[in-house]
Amino acid sequence: MGKPTGFMEYDRTTSRSIAPAQRVKNFKEFHIPLAKEKQEVQGARCMDCGVPFCQSGIMLKGATSGCPLNNLIPEWNDLIFNGQWEEAARRLLLTNNFPEFTGRVCPAPCENACTCSLNGDAVAIKENEEAIIENAFAKGLIKPKKPSVRTGKxxxxxxxxxxxxxxxxxxxxxxxxxxxxxxxxxxxxxxxxxxxxxxxxxxxxxxxxxxxxxxxxxxxxxxxxxxxxxxxxxxxxxxxxxxxxxxxxPRDINAPGRDAKGIYFAVDFLKSTTMSLLNSNLEDGTYMSAKGKNVVVIGGGDTGNDCVGTSIRHGCKSVVQIEMMPKLPDQRADNNPWPQWARVCKTDYGQEEAIETFGSDPRIYETTVKEFCKDENGDLVGVKVVKVKFVTNEETGRREMREVEGSEQLLDADLVLIAAGFxxxxxxxxxxxxxxxxxxxxxxxxxxxxxxxxxxxxxxxxxxxxxxxxxxxxxxxxxxxxxxxxxxxxxxxxx
Known part of the structure; x- marks a missing residue:
């Protein structure tokens, strides 16, 4: 490693996010990258472990630990610390065809498995990766390489x-x-x-x-x-x-009233927005609009969060995100040790924007849909939800979901987005x-x-x-x- 004491001398520093109140005014990326010199310092935090768990890409307790592409992370961390950005790009592209994609959208299982995170903050691997490939594009290093010989296949x-x-x-x-x-x-x-x-x-x-x-x-x-x-x-x-x-x-929600007008799959909602945005900057009006509507998002994962952020950008009246599972702990639990994927609660960009816009976290945990309510015209007007708890069936030994008696609640809803997975x-x-x-x-x-x-x-x-x-x-x-x-x-x- 370039600096053996780097992980002790330097704190983790990452890109700055544009404030929620400003970024919801458009659909652009909202992270402001570190200056090149500061990104090089982040490379110095890599410990060059004897066993680099960050690049292991293995499954532990049903979740990914380390990079599935086995990216040569310690190598290119060292290279950027030493200012060898071109060589870092070559090493990165050996294992990853599209680091400009993963550097933006990957949840970074590499960082969850980083040895630095055992006693402090993980190395900023994801942002180092994005910085390497974007520097390579900016310097004209990424050029088409057409094969000189064709196989005929x-x-x-x-x-x-x-x-x-x-x-x-x-x-x-x-x-x-x-x-x-x-x-x-x-x-x-x-x-x-x-x-x-x-x-x-x-x-x-x-x-x-x-x-x-x-x-x-x-x-x-x-x-x-x-x-x-x-x-x-x-x-x-x-x-x-x-x-x-x-x-x-997409996985559906089969509850009474499912045929109400105003219920859509999240993937269709997100696609309609992106397509209209690309075709006309939303001027063609072909997208499923959340403007002025009470939105209920069913699903607490990344897609549900994307629906929350998109609905706010449309100008929704309110937004609620239903999550069937309990809220995850804020810190690793004892039964979730490193280098497993850290099952902790995170507040993502959409939820941050909802807190800023409406004053509260949009998520309701341990809740499921009991009925979709509609008016005489078949239009959606509300969602009846109920609290649930998970208990162990004494006969089968399996965990089962049961409704909490007397916990029903009616949520106002003009638009429901189903983000329950695939x-x-x-x-x-x-x-x-x-x-x-x-x-x-x-x-x-x-x-x-x-x-x-x-x-x-x-x-x-x-x-x-x-x-x-x-x-x-x-x-x-x-x-x-x-x-x-x-x-x-x-x-x-x-x-």
């Missing part, structure tokens, strides 16, 4: 989210001819339409896609495979097919290819492999592992590309 990738893009980048680098099919009008999958601009502005995605086009990758948008395009056509025309369509089947892949895609799926509708493969039960059809990303992190999708895309390369060539030299 053609690969189709269905889905242009992070898994599909990573697989495309790797296979193209190897010399295969790659075509990516995307059912939406823009490339990027959940990065484009599932994650709001406040987290990642879309020119960041377009910048990378433009590079990939220059490298020889072909993108076909508005191409809904299984409907507009037949699976058999792809199987006949390509030497291999990778299904990377994501876990795009169930897996969509049937029309998997059925069209004939691939096997499990009970959660994830496409099945042998453990540790990506080849499906159908000859020359592979899968990767959320469609394979279920709803997960962007960093896992990139990992799966890279691993699937290696398997496809070996299938096509008899061996692989992809990392």
């Amino acid at each position: 053609n690969v189709a990738i269905v889905g242009s989210g992070p898994a599909g893009l990573a697989a495309a980048a790797q296979l193209n680098k190897r010399g295969h001819t790659v075509t990516v099919y995307e059912r939406s009008d823009r490339v990027g999958g959940l990065l484009m339409y599932g994650i709001p601009n406040m987290k990642i502005e879309k020119h960041i995605i377009e910048r990378r896609v433009d590079l990939m086009v220059q490298e020889g990758i072909k993108f076909i948008t508005n191409a809904d495979i299984g409907r507009k395009y037949k699976a058999n056509k792809l199987l006949k025309e390509y030497d291999a097919v990778i299904l990377a369509c994501g876990a795009s089947n 169930l897996g892949s969509e049937n029309y895609v998997t059925d069209s290819f004939g691939v096997d799926v499990d009970a959660r509708t994830n496409v099945t493969t042998e453990l540790g492999e990506y080849k499906t039960n159908i000859e020359k059809v592979f899968t990767a990303g959320d469609m394979h592992r279920g709803q997960s992190l962007v960093v896992w999708a990139i990992r799966e895309g890279r691993e699937a590309a290696k398997e496809v390369d070996e299938y096509l060539m008899g061996y692989t030299n992809l990392r």
Whole structure:
């Protein structure tokens, strides 16, 4: 490491956020990066551990610990401390095709596993990563690298989210001819339409896609495979097919009154806003507007938080976020030791903005929907909720959710956004290819492999592992590309 005593001499310092009252006036990213010199100091805090848990990427108690891409974190921390930014970018890009994505939207399991966090604050790994790649772009170091030799093999990738893009980048680098099919009008999958601009502005995605086009990758948008395009056509025309369509089947809330007008899935709400924003800066009025409405968001995760932040930017009248689980502790519990993912309560940007705008945290814990209330016209007017508690069934030994008697409450609601997660892949895609799926509708493969039960059809990303992190999708895309390369060539030299 560049400075053995750096973790003792320097405090963790991260980018400054624009104040909530100011940032809700637009849909732009709101973090102001550190100056280059200050970011270099953050690199000095890395301890260069004998066992760098930050890059382990393992599952502990059902959650990720360390980076699934096995990024060479201590190496590039040392390099930026010593001012070797160009070499740091080379080391970073060895393991991560898109650090400009993960540096913005990854929840940083690397930092949860950082040895520094055992007795203080973790190294600012995520922001160091973003700083390295953005410096490389600013200096003109990131240029298209078109392969000098083509193998004559053609690969189709269905889905242009992070898994599909990573697989495309790797296979193209190897010399295969790659075509990516995307059912939406823009490339990027959940990065484009599932994650709001406040987290990642879309020119960041377009910048990378433009590079990939220059490298020889072909993108076909508005191409809904299984409907507009037949699976058999792809199987006949390509030497291999990778299904990377994501876990795009949203989980519903089946309560009385579900047919009320004004209830939408979060993914549709967020997509409509981003699409209108990109097409017309919201002037076309085609998005699901929360302006002047009492909004109830069902789901306490990242997507629910995104709905809170987006609704405030629309100008909602009020916003409540329902969370079925109890509030997490503010500090690690004894049964959640390092280097496990820290199960602690965090107040994210949307909740910060709700506190600033309305004076209170929008979250209601240990609560579930009992009924959607509607008027004589079928319009939503409220949501009846009830408190719940989790108890152990003495006969089965399982934890069960039970309603708390007398705890019902009626929330005013003109708009409900369901952000309760995703169930897996969509049937029309998997059925069209004939691939096997499990009970959660994830496409099945042998453990540790990506080849499906159908000859020359592979899968990767959320469609394979279920709803997960962007960093896992990139990992799966890279691993699937290696398997496809070996299938096509008899061996692989992809990392």
